[in-house]
Amino acid sequence: KNVKLRAKKTLWLASKKGEEWFFRNPVNALAKTSKIDDILSSLSNLKAKEFVSEEKKKDDVKKYGLDRPEYEITLGMPLANQEVIFSLHKEEDKLYATTSLSTKIVETEDTLLTDLEKEAEELREKKVASFYSWEANRLHLKKGEIDWIVAKDEEDNWHFESPLKEEADRSKIQTFIRKIESLEATEFIDPPLSLNLKEYGLDNPQAEVKIWIEENEDEENAKEITVLIGSEDKESKKVVVKNAQFDYLFRMDSAFLEEFPKDIKDWKPEEEEEKEEKKEKERP
Structure with missing residues (x-):
């Protein structure tokens, strides 16, 4: 339903209308739907290289930098107005991740960071009119x-x-x-x-x-x-x-x-x- 992404140098909010994604912040504009879908797909397919904490506690969250993560993606789900927050933080060459619905903290691949660091301007739909x-x-x-x-x-x-x-x-x-x-x-x-x-x-x-x-x-x-x-x-x-x-x-x-x-x-x-x-x- 909506996606809010905060990374090191970028912050944007997009919401879905029909089959299309529209940026609401920092600009009101049509997003390239496939690029937003790719980000969501990467998040839903996050795989653990290693489970660093099975039952995360405050100290664990702090230890892996997830109390102040470099990347935070908030997904507003259409069902039951549920919200899921993905938190990711990179320490040296390791990327740690958790979600608001998970008790675990995992080490995962950092390949998705390239997409997460893109500013809204790079994710905009360049086509004047999207149709076939x-x-x-x-x-x-x-x-x-x-x-x-x-x-x-x-x-x-x-x-x-x-x-x-x-x-x-x-x-x-x-x-x-x-x-x-x-x-x-x-x-x-x-x-x-x-x-x-x-x-x-x-x-x-x-x-x-x-x-x-x-x-x-x-x-x-x-x-x-x-x-x-x-x-x-x-x-x-x-x-x-x-x-x-x-x-x-x-x-x-x-x-x-x-x-x-x-x-x-x-x-x-x-x-x-x-x-x-x-x-x-x-x-x-």
């Missing part, structure tokens, strides 16, 4: 004169719904959606700086991409992702992007902007004649 491209079933793109809606049918074919109703090029649309799926931050911009949308050209974004994700084949429960794209810094070749779900922003390389269509024919299926012409040009 094959689950997308609808897309609304706005950029300049472009204002198109395309939707996927049961045979996985894509069709324009607006501004006209006709077939769209499946592979081009899937490639575009995969590009949005793969967008990652090289840097985060957090509040209060991120609240000044004008600074990043996000008060009047140059593009808006809305993607609907199918969840359990229930259209009413479709997840909607909105990605807003600010103005490009031509010199640094960077652009700032916002996921409407979050109050922080993502700075990234702007190369992906080349993938945006410029004309409706860019997303229409190629005519047979055009395909033949392309083949002719590609022949040595």
Whole structure:
């Protein structure tokens, strides 16, 4: 339900919402779920190299530095509002561990310390939008004169719904959606700086991409992702992007902007004649 981690140089708190982990402190941001799950997995799989105390007493706890441990992880369990505290302390080359539910103190491997020492910033989800491209079933793109809606049918074919109703090029649309799926931050911009949308050209974004994700084949429960794209810094070749779900922003390389269509024919299926012409040009 929630995890609080205190280590030598780091302190963070995260809570679980659905399948995702969110940091609550020192920043409000989506965590990379797999990294938090890896930490929890390492803790649950802690194995004793040696049992140094079978029935721990105050003196034992003090002897192995666990009265003031270097690492303390508090897990809020979903059942019965139970809390479990893992305490770990390193003395020279030995790592000692105990939990609030155990009478034992053990010596254990120190391989998990690398993960425990990571700051929240290193554990954040860098992806602008976490989804799988094959689950997308609808897309609304706005950029300049472009204002198109395309939707996927049961045979996985894509069709324009607006501004006209006709077939769209499946592979081009899937490639575009995969590009949005793969967008990652090289840097985060957090509040209060991120609240000044004008600074990043996000008060009047140059593009808006809305993607609907199918969840359990229930259209009413479709997840909607909105990605807003600010103005490009031509010199640094960077652009700032916002996921409407979050109050922080993502700075990234702007190369992906080349993938945006410029004309409706860019997303229409190629005519047979055009395909033949392309083949002719590609022949040595």
